[in-house]
Amino acid sequence: MCHRVASGQTTMRRLLTGGIKAILAIAALSTAAHWTMRLQREPTATSWPVASIPDPVTTGSIDVRKPASSQDVTRGLDQRRLSELFADTTPEKAKVQKAAAKR
Numbered sequence: 001m002c003h004r005v006a007s008g009q010t011t012m013r014r015l016l017t018g019g020i021k022a023i024l025a026i027a028a029l030s031t032a033a034h035w036t037m038r039l040q041r042e043p044t045a046t047s048w049p050v051a052s053i054p055d056p057v058t059t060g061s062i063d064v065r066k067p068a069s070s071q072d073v074t075r076g077l078d079q080r081r082l083s084e085l086f087a088d089t090t091p092e093k094a095k096v097q098k099a100a101a102k103r
Contacts, residue, residue: 056062 057064
């Protein structure tokens with residue numbers, strides 16, 4: 001009798017999962033059909049080729065940048081103090097630390 005109960009549960013589970021799969025399939029097909037009809041109703045937007053988009057520099061809406069090499073990036077900065085700091089430092093040798101054994 002126990003075997004029959006397990007078989008009934010298995011059959012019920014198969015019916016439920018099969019029904020859920022069927023509902024999901026119908027929902028997916030319905031959504032796809034809805035989107036297809038919607039796309040057919042709406043006029044498609046014309047996409048502009050990239051080459052036809054005007055260049056902002058050509059149209060004058062953005063100014064052309066001057067090369068960075070003509071500008072002194074260190075102007076106004078105190079480089080003397082920085083060089084003094086580097087001159088005062090000497091490279092230190094790494095100290096090897098021995099691991100102390102705990103007893």
